[in-house]
Each structure stands twice: as C-alpha cells, then as structure tokens.
Amino acid sequence: MLKGKRILLVVAGGIAAFKALELIRRLRERGAAVRCVLTEAGAKFVTPLSLQALSEDRVYGDMFSLTDESEMGHIQLSRDADLLVVVPATADLLARMAAGLANDLASTVLLATDKPVLVAPAMNVRMWTHAATVANVETLKRRGIHFVGPTEGAMACNEFGPGRMSEAAEIADAIERLVAPAARPLAGRRAVVTSGPTREAIDPVRYISNHSSGKQGHAIAAALAALGAEVTLVSGPVAIADPPGVKTVAVESADQMLAACQQAGRVDIAVCAAAVADWKVARPTGAKIKKKPGAPPPGLELTPNPDILATLSKPGAGRPALVVGFAAETEAVVANAIDKRQRKGCDWIVANDVSPATGTFGGDRNTVHLVSAAGVEDWPTLAKDEVARRLAGRIALHFAQPPKAEAAE
Numbered sequence: 001m002l003k004g005k006r007i008l009l010v011v012a013g014g015i016a017a018f019k020a021l022e023l024i025r026r027l028r029e030r031g032a033a034v035r036c037v038l039t040e041a042g043a044k045f046v047t048p049l050s051l052q053a054l055s056e057d058r059v060y061g062d063m064f065s066l067t068d069e070s071e072m073g074h075i076q077l078s079r080d081a082d083l084l085v086v087v088p089a090t091a092d093l094l095a096r097m098a099a100g101l102a103n104d105l106a107s108t109v110l111l112a113t114d115k116p117v118l119v120a121p122a123m124n125v126r127m128w129t130h131a132a133t134v135a136n137v138e139t140l141k142r143r144g145i146h147f148v149g150p151t152e153g154a155m156a157c158n159e160f161g162p163g164r165m166s167e168a169a170e171i172a173d174a175i176e177r178l179v180a181p182a183a184r185p186l187a188g189r190r191a192v193v194t195s196g197p198t199r200e201a202i203d204p205v206r207y208i209s210n211h212s213s214g215k216q217g218h219a220i221a222a223a224l225a226a227l228g229a230e231v232t233l234v235s236g237p238v239a240i241a242d243p244p245g246v247k248t249v250a251v252e253s254a255d256q257m258l259a260a261c262q263q264a265g266r267v268d269i270a271v272c273a274a275a276v277a278d279w280k281v282a283r284p285t286g287a288k289i290k291k292k293p294g295a296p297p298p299g300l301e302l303t304p305n306p307d308i309l310a311t312l313s314k315p316g317a318g319r320p321a322l323v324v325g326f327a328a329e330t331e332a333v334v335a336n337a338i339d340k341r342q343r344k345g346c347d348w349i350v351a352n353d354v355s356p357a358t359g360t361f362g363g364d365r366n367t368v369h370l371v372s373a374a375g376v377e378d379w380p381t382l383a384k385d386e387v388a389r390r391l392a393g394r395i396a397l398h399f400a401q402p403p404k405a406e407a408a409e
C-alpha cells in the first residue's frame with residue numbers, strides 16, 4: 001500500500017495521457033496523495049480540470065506563474081514528493097531529460113529533484129527503437145531513472161510493437177515497489193526462477209521443443225521481485241517481455257538452463273517453472289541434415305536431459321532453503337505431484353492440470369494445488385499472475401516463520 005506517500009505525476013503530451021487519469025485513481029485507492037504537473041502538450045490530451053478533480057489538488061503547468069511560484073516554488077514542488085512519475089514519458093520529454101534541459105515546468109522539476117524518478121514511456125514503435133531514443137534511454141537508466149514498460153501491442157498509430165505504455169495497475173505496482181519498502185518481505189533474499197520451454201537442437205536449423213508460453217514462470221519472477229527478492233529469471237525462448245525488476249538470462253537448451261541457474265550463485269529460493277524437454281538429441285549435427293531423394297528419414301537418437309529441479313534440490317551446503325517445482329499433469333494431478341515432490345527432493349510442488357480442456361498451456365488462467373510436507377492446498381482457478389502473487393506471498397510467509405516452524409512443516 002501507498003499510505004502517506006506523495007507522488008508528483010508529470011503528465012506529458014501523448015495519446016496515452018488518458019491512462020494518467022486511471023493511474024491517479026489507482027494511486028489514491030492505495031492511499032497515496034497525488035499532485036500533477038501538466039505539460040503544454042499534455043493539456044491537449046487531458047484537461048487540468050480532470051486531473052484536479054481526481055487528485056483533489058491543484059494542477060501545476062506554468063513555470064512563470066507568479067501565484068504558483070509564490071505559493072509553491074518549482075524547486076519545492078520537485079522535492080515535496082516521495083517519487084516523481086512521468087506518464088506518458090514521450091520521446092521528446094525523455095530527450096529533454098537526457099540532455100538536462102529545463103525549458104518548461106515538467107523538465108525543470110525533473111532536473112531539480114533529489115527524489116527517485118519513474119518513467120512510463122509511450123510512443124510509436126519507430127520512435128522507441130530509433131537510435132536517438134535508445135541512447136537517451138541508456139543515458140537515463142545509467143543515471144538511475146527507473147522505467148516501467150513500454151509493452152508490446154497495438155497502438156493508436158495503427159502499428160504494432162514495443163512502445164505501448166504500461167497499464168495503470170502495472171505503473172501503480174512499479175510505484176509501490178519503489179516507495180513502499182515495508183511491502184518487501186523478501187528484501188535481502190535471492191531467487192532463481194526457470195521459465196518457458198527449452199529448445200534441443202537436432203541440427204543448426206531444427207529443434208525439439210514444446211508449447212510452454214513462459215507466462216507462469218515470468219509472473220512468478222515478477223511477483224518475487226515485487227516482494228523485494230533479487231531475482232534471476234532463466235528463460236527459454238518465449239514471445240513475452242522480460243518482467244520488470246528482474247535479471248533475465250536467455251537460454252535455449254536444458255544444459256544451458258542448468259548452467260545459468262548454477263551461475264546465478266547462491267540463492268535462498270529456486271522456482272522451477274520451465275517446461276524442460278525431457279530428452280535432447282544425442283549427437284546434434286554441426287551442419288544441416290540434408291534430405292536425400294529416396295533415402296529414409298534420419299533416426300534421432302535421444303538422451304535424457306539433466307533434471308534441473310532434482311539437481312537444485314540435492315542436499316548440500318549450497319542448496320536453496322526452499323525449492324519449488326511444478327507438476328504439469330493430465331490425470332491423478334495431486335497423487336502424481338505428491339510422488340514427484342519426493343522423487344525430485346524439492347520442498348513444494350505446484351501441481352496444475354494441463355489437460356487440453358483446461359486451456360492452461362498458453363492460456364492466462366491456472367488451477368493449481370500446492371503440495372508440501374504439510375499437505376495439499378487446493379487453490380481456486382486464478383489468473384496466472386494472481387497464482388504468482390499468491391505463491392510469492394506463501395514463500396514470503398515461509399521465510400517470515402521462525403526456523404522451528406519451518407522445520408516442522
């Protein structure tokens with residue numbers, strides 16, 4: 001929650017400015033006080049009156065206003081907040097921030113502030129990928145400016161790609177991560193999460209893989225990070241964006257996934273949500289296998305992949321305190337999960353029914369059972385990011401318990 005936090009919201013001139021209105025509502029619902037600075041271009045998209053009505057505070061826009069300056073100088077305005085948030089962060093405003101310009105009230109408060117700054121970029125895909133914007137973003141990140149989004153999707157300009165501003169709830173979550181450390185019970189804990197499918201090469205152009213989308217694993221990485229954990233996400237090839245606040249390591253094969261988990265160093269928590277291919281091709285060829293007229297198809301000799309979950313669960317000094325595996329089952333879901341927990345040596349198993357009728361694979365919802373030494377909990381059908389939040393909450397609770405209670409579990 002954001003009770004007692006003061007947010008200075010800079011609303012700049014982009015079509016996504018309308019989302020600032022929803023963001024103000026969300027922030028106020030969470031207990032924050034919001035004060036707005038509206039740029040001249042921003043006022044073409046939302047009115048000062050809407051911002052004022054929702055924030056229940058006056059809206060600042062003019063740097064040379066005598067009344068504004070006498071009541072609340074621009075330096076004080078920039079300091080009198082716990083966090084500055086720019087919504088939407090246009091290409092123009094990012095460029096002015098990177099250059100250190102102070103040619104309107106928005107850029108001036110951003111230059112004058114001593115508080116953290118979070119920006120939510122929104123622009124056409126070509127503007128976002130332009131070398132000038134890329135360089136500006138790099139500069140700002142180096143200086144410690146925080147970013148949320150942009151995400152990929154359809155845009156007002158009828159193009160598709162990265163550049164779409166994050167939704168109000170995601171921006172509110174990012175704000176909470178930055179200014180509400182009390183809601184970070186996993187601060188100081190390190191976690192590794194595997195996600196997505198693996199790809200096992202047959203030759204340089206062909207591979208064996210599966211339909212895992214990575215949605216559940218990515219959501220878990222984001223949820224653990226939201227609770228303050230330092231998260232390394234080891235992901236096979238997926239079509240979704242890297243989650244915010246997480247170090248993502250992209251891998252292809254199971255061997256690479258295991259190596260990346262081990263390279264993440266000592267962790268307190270390991271969550272194996274990846275759909276690791278059970279087998280790899282014993283001897284992938286260095287050159288593309290040629291299709292020869294009349295010749296039979298090549299036989300593929302398969303060999304087992306390393307079991308990452310079982311490897312990370314092995315007892316020893318470096319074992320994470322909590323190892324969580326997944327069990328994708330199509331029948332006897334809970335019984336198989338109980339058996340799998342013992343076989344793999346992990347602490348918890350999140351068992352989910354992936355029979356085609358459930359739509360779990362590639363879908364947005366999941367029905368899971370949490371299996372631990374203490375027993376089985378049946379969770380209701382939830383959005384995958386809600387499953388992730390609950391699981392992260394349970395993990396936080398586990399670490400909050402005194403060691404005796406943990407041992408008894």
Ligand code: C5P
Pocket residue numbers: 194254272273274275276277278305306307308309310324325326327328
């Ligand atoms: O054995 P099965 O694939 O059903 O086990 C599923 C669990 O084991 C998941 O947590 C998955 O990420 C993990 N796993 C793994 N390495 C493998 C196979 C499965 O980490 N080679």
